[in-house]
Amino acid sequence: xxxxxxxxxxxxxxxxxxxxxxxxxxxxxxxxxxxxxxxxxxxxxxxxxxxxxxxxxxxxxxxxxxxxxxxxxxxxxxxxxxxxxxxxxxxxxxxxxxxxxxxxxxxxxxxxxxxxxxxxxxxxxxxxxxxxxxxxxxxxxxxxxxxxxxxxxxxxxxxxxxxxxxxxxxxxxxxxxxxxxxxxxxxxxxxxxxxxxxxxxxxxxxxxxxxxxxxxxxxxxxxxxxxxxxxxxxxxxxxx
Amino acid sequence: xxxxxxxxxxxxxxxxxxxxxxxxxxxxxxxxxxxxxxxxxxxxxxxxxxxxxxxxxxxxxxxxxxxxxxxxxxxxxxxxxxxxxxxxxxxxxxxxxxxxxxxxxxxxxxxxxxxxxxxxxxxxxxxxxxxxxxxxxxxxxxxxxxxxxxxxxxxxxxxxxxxxxxxxxxxxxxxxxxxxxxxxxxxxxxxxxxxxxxxxxxxxxxxxxxxxxxxxxxxxxxxxxxxxxxxxxxxxxxxxxxxxxxxxxxxxxxxxxxxxxxxxxxxxxxxxxxxxxxxxxxxxxxxxxxxxx
Numbered sequence: 001x002x003x004x005x006x007x008x009x010x011x012x013x014x015x016x017x018x019x020x021x022x023x024x025x026x027x028x029x030x031x032x033x034x035x036x037x038x039x040x041x042x043x044x045x046x047x048x049x050x051x052x053x054x055x056x057x058x059x060x061x062x063x064x065x066x067x068x069x070x071x072x073x074x075x076x077x078x079x080x081x082x083x084x085x086x087x088x089x090x091x092x093x094x095x096x097x098x099x100x101x102x103x104x105x106x107x108x109x110x111x112x113x114x115x116x117x118x119x120x121x122x123x124x125x126x127x128x129x130x131x132x133x134x135x136x137x138x139x140x141x142x143x144x145x146x147x148x149x150x151x152x153x154x155x156x157x158x159x160x161x162x163x164x165x166x167x168x169x170x171x172x173x174x175x176x177x178x179x180x181x182x183x184x185x186x187x188x189x190x191x192x193x194x195x196x197x198x199x200x201x202x203x204x205x206x207x208x209x210x211x212x213x214x215x216x217x218x219x220x221x222x223x224x225x226x227x228x229x230x231x232x233x234x235x236x237x238x239x240x
Numbered sequence: 241x242x243x244x245x246x247x248x249x250x251x252x253x254x255x256x257x258x259x260x261x262x263x264x265x266x267x268x269x270x271x272x273x274x275x276x277x278x279x280x281x282x283x284x285x286x287x288x289x290x291x292x293x294x295x296x297x298x299x300x301x302x303x304x305x306x307x308x309x310x311x312x313x314x315x316x317x318x319x320x321x322x323x324x325x326x327x328x329x330x331x332x333x334x335x336x337x338x339x340x341x342x343x344x345x346x347x348x349x350x351x352x353x354x355x356x357x358x359x360x361x362x363x364x365x366x367x368x369x370x371x372x373x374x375x376x377x378x379x380x381x382x383x384x385x386x387x388x389x390x391x392x393x394x395x396x397x398x399x400x401x402x403x404x405x406x407x408x409x410x411x412x413x414x415x416x417x418x419x420x421x422x423x424x425x426x427x428x429x430x431x432x433x434x435x436x437x438x439x440x441x442x443x444x445x446x447x448x449x450x451x452x453x454x455x456x457x458x459x460x461x462x463x464x465x466x467x468x469x470x471x472x473x474x475x476x477x478x479x480x481x482x483x484x485x486x487x488x489x490x491x492x493x494x495x496x497x498x499x500x501x502x503x504x505x506x507x508x509x510x511x512x513x514x515x516x517x518x519x520x521x522x523x524x525x526x527x528x529x530x531x532x533x
Contacts, residue, residue, distance in 0.1 A: 022370040030470065032478050037470060039248075039480040040264035063373065067460065078334060078358045079365065080460070097356050152473040156485060175476030202357045204350075 024081035089194030103196030124164035291396025316394030399441030
C-alpha cells in the first residue's frame with residue numbers, strides 16, 4: 001500500500017513537473033518568412049526554427065499553436081498559450097499590456113510597395129495590417145489608413161486598386177516585389193520602426209521571460225542567431 | 241501523399257495539381273469540412289433541446305420557471321450574435337478554470353487577476369498545457385458547440401413557444417374533456433401537434449445555422465473559411481507549391497458547399513413539412529401520431 005502511495009505521489013509530482021515545463025508558443029502562421037504554415041500543414045519559418053532552438057536551450061517542452069493576429073494579445077492574457085512569437089515589434093504601447101523578451105531580430109526596415117514608384121504615400125490611401133506598428137505610422141503620416149486583418153489582404157488591396165500602396169515589414173513584402181517575381185514595386189524610402197522583434201509574454205511570467213532572455217542572449221553571443229537570420233532573410237538582412 | 245510528390249519543383253501540369261491538392265495542408269482543409277458537418281450535427285439537436293426546454297419553461301405555471309424561460313430568450317435574442325460568440329466561450333473557459341483552480345490549488349495565494357493577466361495554477365488549466373493539441377482542439381470545439389447551442393436554442397425556444405401557442409385551443413379542450421391532466425395534454429396533444437407550426441421557423445434557423453458556421457473561426461477552431469483563405473493566399477517561393485492569389489477559387493468551392501448544403505436541407509424540409517401537414521388537425525394526424533408513438 002505504501003509503495004502504491006509512493007508511486008502515485010511520484011507520478012503526480014512528475015506530472016506536475018511536465019505541466020510546468022510545457023510552454024505553448026502562439027504565432028499567427030500567415031507572415032512568411034517569419035512564420036507560416038507550410039504545405040505539410042505544419043508551422044514553419046524563421047520563428048519556428050528560432051523558437052525550437054530557444055526551447056531546446058532553455059530546456060523547455062514547446063508546443064506550437066496558431067491564433068489570429070487580431071486576438072493574439074487577449075488570448076495570451078487569458079492563458080490560451082504562453083508566448084507570442086509572431087514577428088511582433090516591441091513598442092511602448094504593447095508593453096503596457098504584455099512584457100517582451102530581449103529582441104531576437106534587430107529593428108527592421110518597413111517599406112512601401114505600390115503599383116508604380118510614384119504612388120502618393122503622404123496623401124494617398126495606404127493599406128496596413130490592423131494593430132501593427134506600420135498601421136500606427138500610416139495613421140500619423142497624413143495618408144489615409146486602410147486596415148486589413150492580414151498581410152495578404154493588404155497586398156490584394158493594392159493590386160485591385162483599392163489602396164495606392166501597402167506598408168509593412170520589408171522582409172514580409174519582399175516575396176510580392178517585382179525583383180522576386182511579384183507585380184508590385186518599391187515606393188518611397190524605407191522606414192525604421194520599433195525596437196526590434198521580441199517574444200511577447202504575460203507580465204506575471206517573469207521566470208519564463210528570464211529563461212528566454214538567457215537563451216536569446218546565448219544565441220546572440222555564439223552567432224547562431226545571426227546565422228539563422230541570414231538563412232531566412234538573406235545576406236542583406238540586419239543582424240546583431 | 242504519392243511518392244511522385246517528393247520533389248514538387250519538378251512537377252508540371254496535372255501531376256502538380258494532383259500533388260498540390262493532396263498536400264498535408266489540403267488534407268486539413270478537407271478535414272475541416274467534416275468539422276463543420278460535425279458541428280452542425282451536434283449543435284442542431286442540442287439547440288433544439290435547449291429551445292424545447294426554454295419554450296416549456298416560458299409556458300410553465302410556476303412564475304420563476306417562466307421568468308427563466310422568458311429571460312433566456314429575451315436576453316440572447318437581444319444581444320448581437322457576435323458578442324455572444326466572443327463572450328460565451330471566454331467566460332465559460334475562464335469560469336471553468338477558476339472552479340478547477342479553487343478545487344485543485346487551494347493553497348495558491350497569488351491573485352487570479354494580475355492586471356490584464358488571468359492566472360490559474362498549471363494544474364487547473366483546461367485542457368492542461370501539456371496535453372496534446374488534439375485535446376485543445378476538442379475543447380475549443382466543445383466551447384463552440386455550447387456557444388452556438390445557447391444562441392440558437394434561444395431562437396428555437398421562441399419558435400417553439402409560438403408553435404405551441406398556435407395549436408388550436410379546441411384540440412386541447414377536447415383532451416381536457418377526456419379527463420387528461422395538463423401534463424398529459426402537453427405531452428400527448430400539444431407537443432405532437434405543434435411541429436407542423438414550428439417547422440417553417442425551425443427550417444429558417446437551420447439555414448441560418450449552416451451559414452453561421454464560419455463564426456467558428458472567431459472561436460479559434462480552424463474551419464473551412466480559415467483554410468480557404470490560408471490556402472488561397474499568395475504563396476511565394478518559400479512554399480513547396482508557389483502560386484498567385486487563388487482565394488477566389490477556394491471561395492467558389494465554399495460557395496458550392498454552402499449552396500449544396502442549403503438546397504439539400506431545403507428539399508428535406510419540404511418533404512418533412514408535406515408529411516406533417518398531411519391530415520393536420522384531423523383523424524389522420526391522430527393516426528400518424530399513434531403510429532409513431
